[in-house]
Amino acid sequence: MTHALVLGAVSLMITALAGYPAIWLLRRQNVSKEIYEYLRAPVAGAAGSAPTLAPERHAAKAGRPTMGGIFLLAGILLTSLAGNLFGRYSIGLPLVVMGSLALLGGIDDFGSLHGREQWALNKRVKLAAFIAIGAATAYALYGLLDLRRVHIPFEGSHDIAGLYLPAALVVVVLTAGGVAVTDGLDGLVAGASAIAFAAYGAIALLQEQTYLGALCFTVTGASLGFLWHNSHPASVFMGDVGALALGGGLAVVAFMTGHWLLLPLIGIVFLAEGASSYLQIGYFKFTGGKRIFRMAPLHHHFEELGWSEVQVVQRFWIVGALGALIGIVLAMEV
Numbered sequence: 001m002t003h004a005l006v007l008g009a010v011s012l013m014i015t016a017l018a019g020y021p022a023i024w025l026l027r028r029q030n031v032s033k034e035i036y037e038y039l040r041a042p043v044a045g046a047a048g049s050a051p052t053l054a055p056e057r058h059a060a061k062a063g064r065p066t067m068g069g070i071f072l073l074a075g076i077l078l079t080s081l082a083g084n085l086f087g088r089y090s091i092g093l094p095l096v097v098m099g100s101l102a103l104l105g106g107i108d109d110f111g112s113l114h115g116r117e118q119w120a121l122n123k124r125v126k127l128a129a130f131i132a133i134g135a136a137t138a139y140a141l142y143g144l145l146d147l148r149r150v151h152i153p154f155e156g157s158h159d160i161a162g163l164y165l166p167a168a169l170v171v172v173v174l175t176a177g178g179v180a181v182t183d184g185l186d187g188l189v190a191g192a193s194a195i196a197f198a199a200y201g202a203i204a205l206l207q208e209q210t211y212l213g214a215l216c217f218t219v220t221g222a223s224l225g226f227l228w229h230n231s232h233p234a235s236v237f238m239g240d241v242g243a244l245a246l247g248g249g250l251a252v253v254a255f256m257t258g259h260w261l262l263l264p265l266i267g268i269v270f271l272a273e274g275a276s277s278y279l280q281i282g283y284f285k286f287t288g289g290k291r292i293f294r295m296a297p298l299h300h301h302f303e304e305l306g307w308s309e310v311q312v313v314q315r316f317w318i319v320g321a322l323g324a325l326i327g328i329v330l331a332m333e334v
Contacts, residue, residue, distance in 0.1 A: 015225025069242015105240030179247030
């Protein structure tokens with residue numbers, strides 16, 4: 001446990017310190033989005049639907065640098081290489097998955113930058129790449145790490161054989177997408193990710209998977225280090241380069257502990273955000289323009305109800321922490 005906590009502290013400091021030169025460089029290179037990215041965002045990406053005005057106070061965020069997930073990932077990688085990789089090569093899988101999704105997210109981010117729209121990634125190509133990464137991850141978990149079990153609280157552990165592959169594919173893709181959708185308010189993803197990874201870190205340590213627990217706390221520390229710069233009012237945004245990587249990494253560590261059924265609880269914020277987007281899109285198309293929420297994803301709905309951005313973020317953190325604590329308790333009941 002001491003080793004895991006030390007790595008968490010180290011990654012926090014590395015990420016927080018690396019943020020200063022990284023943000024300066026991102027600003028210098030004008031790595032920012034157009035104003036309409038915040039004022040005229042479609043309802044959760046509903047294809048063909050009319051654009052919906054986001055809360056007007058988000059207009060002030062236009063021009064701030066994005067793709068800050070680069071230095072978050074750098075903190076995770078440097079800490080892991082220095083203190084948690086050699087002799088523990090299985091954690092290379094979550095690191096490779098995070099790197100692959102970061103590359104995909106970075107390409108997508110680049111195409112959304114001011115003056116670089118011609119580089120935007122085709123949605124079908126992005127989806128195909130997403131599924132390919134998910135499928136490769138599922139195969140690696142099943143074929144390379146020989147994982148095929150699911151732990152069910154109060155019931156036991158079961159080998160689900162070939163069903164493991166489609167389950168892993170679906171969970172990796174949906175979790176990464178859910179975290180990416182959540183990245184819309186200052187500090188929301190960073191704080192919620194820190195909580196979720198800390199929960200799985202605790203579960204891994206309880207199972208004596210010290211290497212995996214250390215990785216989880218490394219990501220927790222890096223997320224808090226990023227939060228130093230991303231707390232309201234944010235100096236930098238994470239972008240898909242960081243959000244997709246965190247989501248994919250969270251799904252992988254959940255499978256490596258065997259407690260992936262608890263992911264909807266431990267990652268309840270990501271579940272609610274992703275589900276709100278899919279429900280909004282589906283209901284909008286089915287009813288010909290009606291909406292369930294005032295705006296999707298869910299954090300914007302609460303803003304429209306009158307909650308301040310800080311209130312939404314902190315209350316979502318509280319819900320995330322509650323889900324994480326319950327998840328840890330349930331993990332101990334297998």
